């Protein structure tokens with residue numbers, strides 16, 4: 001027992017006995033005495049487990065336990081998990097000297113957090129953490145039958161193979177260039193109209209509509225009716241709201257739905273029914289319009305034309321299609337909003353990227369094949385992924401499926417593991433001058449963001465690495481290049497870089513800026529689409 005625990009035990013016992021003695025005589029004395037004896041005992045037991053309440057029953061034997069924080073009784077470190085969780089957890093890991101691994105409790109869930117590339121690699125790439133802890137909302141919204149939350153067995157491998165071949169392969173990404181380009185042109189028309197009417201642009205709405213349109217086109221093709229599109233928009237935003245919302249049931253399962261104050265489970269059930277009805281209807285329509293003759297130009301057609309042995313049931317196909325729309329929409333829009341905010345704040349960097357475009361592309365509309373030549377533009381995207389990663393805690397955590405060692409520490413089966421990519425990307429012993437926005441660092445040193453270099457892995461790493469990363473990056477690069485070709489981006493409003501972590505890390509205050517048409521491009525025809 002640690003000395004501070006013994007001291008706290010005696011102080012609390014004395015205080016409780018004093019309270020019992022001084023309490024009004026009408027109070028039930030035996031009960032008060034019992035409580036006064038139990039309370040410090042309880043608190044003391046809670047105090048001696050370094051990771052807090054959820055680690056109490058873990059038997060470490062001769063193995064080392066990761067350093068940890070105790071947190072609050074029962075709640076553990078739950079109060080930290082708000083909109084700045086990544087920053088608070090980074091501060092905590094640093095102050096405990098626990099960059100490699102920090103143990104804490106979130107309710108009854110034991111959690112470890114890595115803020116170091118070495119332990120991050122062990123978590124993300126080791127086979128022990130190949131599952132994800134399933135939130136109640138994710139299960140109710142059918143994500144357990146989709147890639148993100150399916151346990152890492154044969155079914156999950158089958159889904160990843162399907163997605164890798166028919167949704168995210170280089171050939172499919174190239175085939176979708178026309179769609180992405182056309183969506184970008186529409187967004188630029190919207191920007192120009194907003195400028196004409198209001199003299200400024202709120203980019204967030206434009207980007208969200210564009211991302212959704214682009215992913216809907218890849219998943220369902222171009223035949224979706226306006227009504228269906230609008231309903232999907234509404235369902236995706238309700239889904240974000242539900243999956244992000246804190247649900248007590250996730251961390252206090254024994255209390256069942258008693259603590260579901262926000263009605264998350266009920267709303268998830270209603271939403272899942274709506275998704276099944278709508279996506280089911282779209283599947284039926286596609287079937288009856290004859291898949292055989294149509295080109296395999298979207299993921300739905302591909303799923304419906306699979307050979308018998310690979311085919312998915314309708315309810316599994318619905319879960320997979322729904323997940324693609326859900327995951328593919330917000331991150332791209334959020335990342336681009338951060339990028340544009342940075343470019344508005346750093347006009348010199350914006351001008352340099354435009355010069356690069358002038359040099360390698362000139363006046364014709366930029367295309368996917370130009371992107372490899374646009375090294376500085378790619379460096380800007382990397383620098384934003386480093387400073388403002390959309391998933392600072394890599395969005396959806398991993399679950400230890402058996403007992404495992406990370407470094408010298410023992411981590412029991414059932415522990416949730418998170419990687420604080422934000423902390424790694426802001427660590428001054430890893431990155432020179434980590435608080436400075438300096439894309440040049442990526443021109444001086446080649447760093448891959450695709451998951452092989454754990455100093456910067458915004459898409460995760462290992463077997464569960466983001467399968468949509470190539471599509472996400474292709475979209476962001478092309479749209480950014482088009483935005484910079486078409487406009488100069490400035491602002492007469494202050495640009496706030498404060499963050500808000502919901503499902504992804506958004507700008508707390510939406511970017512408001514001005515888009516000024518680039519004159520020389522207007523004359524040589526580049527603004528044909530505006």
Ligand code: HEM
Pocket residue numbers: 124147148149160215323324325327328329331332335390391394395396397458459460461462463464465466467468469471472473
């Ligand atoms: C800028 C864009 C994106 C970012 C920053 C991002 C980030 C992430 C991260 C951090 C993970 C967790 C990886 C891990 O646990 O190691 C993930 C998983 C995933 N992402 Fe992405 N993502 C992006 C775009 C997309 C797109 C466009 C799609 C699909 C259309 C997508 C679909 C998925 C799926 C299905 C998973 C779950 C993979 C699995 O569990 O096997 N992502 N993403």
